[in-house]
Amino acid sequence: MRTKQSKIPTIQYLIIGLGIIVCVWLLPALYRLVAPNTSRTPFVVYSCLDSSFIQFETINKQVQYTDFKGNTFTKHEADSLLPLFAFRQLVAEGRLPDSLFGVALTPKLIQQNAFHFKTSPKQLNKPAVGLYTLLESASGRVDLQLPPDVFRLTDKGIEFIDCETNTVNKAKSLSFSRELEKYGFVFPVQLIWGNGSTRKDYDNGFLLTDSQNRLFQLKMVKGTPWVRAIKTDGCTITGYKQLFTIEPANRQLVGLVVSDDNQLYAVRADGSMTHIGIDSYDPQTMQITIIGDMFHWTITEYTATDSRYYAVDARTFEQVARAIIPDPAPAIKERIMRYVLPVRLRFTSWDTQLIAPNFE
Amino acid sequence: MQKYYNFWTYTIPKNWEIAFFTCICAIFFVPLHSILKYTMLTNLIEYDHVTHYYGKRLIYQDLSFSVPRGRILGLLGKNGTGKTTTINILSGFIQPHAGTCRLLGYDTRTMPSKERARIGLLLEGHVQYPFMTIAQIERFYAPFFPKWNKEAYYELMRLLKVKDYQILSQMSNGQRSQVALGLLMAQDPELLILDDFSLGLDPGYRRLFVEYLRDFCKRGEKTVFLTSHIIQDLERLVDDCIIMDYGKILKQCPVSELITPEKTLEDTFIDLTGKY
């Protein structure tokens, strides 16, 4: 009996270990609940008139407009400095300029060239379903409609599954796989991205890379496959990290892609690719927001240590302006917590939906 | 090689003789040791200088007693004097703060689990599994005990006129006490430890219980350690008696010494411990 029960003290250590795990996990969370982190990040847009970044910051429930040089603006002035961003307000006030940089401005033209894109590591770091909806890109109808099937990726092609019968549509699968191969696509698919929502004006299908790290676009046009190999002339890309298909109103772009070396590229509607003039973008760790108008894109990146702001030319994607604002030093209560609880355990994180233990 | 200078030989033993002698010793020594140890064991319970506390509250200090083979010993005492604590220490459910408690020659803390088959335990209130029927509880216990006597159990059940399919939870306290006793008889242990067997029993069932138990013990030369809060029944059952008060033993002697034509055991108990 005694010899068998000599295992029991081991269980005591196990209970102590489990208690420590619970403490290093929950005590920091409890501390954060009692003393929440109140730091906010401002909203920033590039002003093509002032050639500077204008930031919108809510302080004491009042929005303050400033630039990085410390100048403060009124709301009226800020609207004037950002005519393409605040065009609806300017139209309402009758203050919209007739033209800008020699281009005649109309609300419709501004709206058509407005572009918005936002993604975060949390949206990307999650297990994929493995099923994709390929919409009909040229149905002849104004509204997009859901197809009767979805597709999955296999080692040797793509496989369409008919929703009603839950069976593989072999003819369609073969036709799409063959068409891709005809354009030099070598299965299996490495990366794929598409937007299967019907709540958009049109459909750009899917961007996908093959086993040779080449980029293709796949669409369904009148029920038949439509494939295009994306030209990477002038871009030195060895591999891809992330693909995004986009459907901007001006129909000039097909997607945004991130290379292995964290460079961001725009895929144009003509199948060419252009480097976007920002230092780097790592989709696994950085949150990115792009607010574009007909002249410039404001690209904001939030990293773990700083906020980076870029303005790039909307046609050439060359960098026009750049500002990197380091995050403020941790507040005193945060430093106290780090001193009191030097080891912290988290299972959830701001940058992923996956649950996993992380010691800090 | 060692020489033997005794009356039966002056010769040096040969190698095969040494080997043979060693084998004989090896073959006979272990079982002989066990047999001798058991047959020479006169006290089946040895409670040796035991001290126990609940938290900081002292229950008793340096308490010693022993129960010889074949004797029935009753532990009497008022509530809170440590009767159930003693039962729990004997059963191995409490480890004393100091001292040792030996059952069948084994320290209760290190007793091999299979030796528990030789000890019958009756919990206070005749606690058993209420969801089982008469037949199911017998079927459950049978595989654990090598000397299991199914007939002894069912004989008692027949006397009680209970059916095999009756569930324990639907039986009276008295009937449940008989089931518990029947199970003890089927187990056929050498040592019985009974914790307040009279709890919840009316006089009829108490008498029945005592009579069956006495017959069973006398037939099989069983050793019994029991506690009871109703003293009048014990006169007919126990051979020896320990009267306990808070923290100490007031009297330890054969029951016959405590009973006189003028005084019952209960009178002596009250004399010793005060009214209760």
Next chain:
Amino acid sequence: MLRAIFYKEWLKLRLFWGLAVVVHIALIGYLLLSLRSTLLASGVVETWATMIGRDILMINQLTYLPLITGVCLALCQWLPEMQAKRIRLTLHLPIDNQLSIGAMLGCSIIGLCLLFGLDAVLLAGFGQVWLPRELVWRTFLTCLPWYLGGLIGYNIVSWWILEPQWKIRCVDILIGAPLVALCFLTTQPACYIQMFPWLIGLLLCTACLPLYSIYRFKLGKQ
């Protein structure tokens, strides 16, 4: 002798197991019928698109069922044993205490695994008629932490009930409740994929805890 222990546990818990099977089949049946009615009412294409695009699996009602089952099992199994300290009857049996208590815990864990396996078979069997295998697999991955939560919950509550002292029970629940909560940190489908080895480790660790309570019981910590 172990067969006798299993026999006793069966007699004690057969009503619970019967009820648990009925409740589980009823809830899985309800989920499958709800899915079928959604497929018929909203259309298969639209339902699939919603499940794929919005990452919805329509099994939320199942979330806490395994935990409730595990907790109820622990209560049904150990409360009668702790009533009048009936556990002493088992501990007095001429069999190693860790073995007898381990057998009692083991047959419950096996029972829970069989019950949860039944759920999985029903969900996968009927699910694959109407859904592609990716969604069936995703459903399985989503449910798995809930089922592990049920097993861990059983271990934790058993540990808690068997603990003989109330003050230690309070500590046990402070440690145990967050450990159970670890299985329910997100409602997002299939997000526990990296946690499974850790949760299985936790399951094995927590399986030892009731033995510690028994050890303390035998020390007389009452």
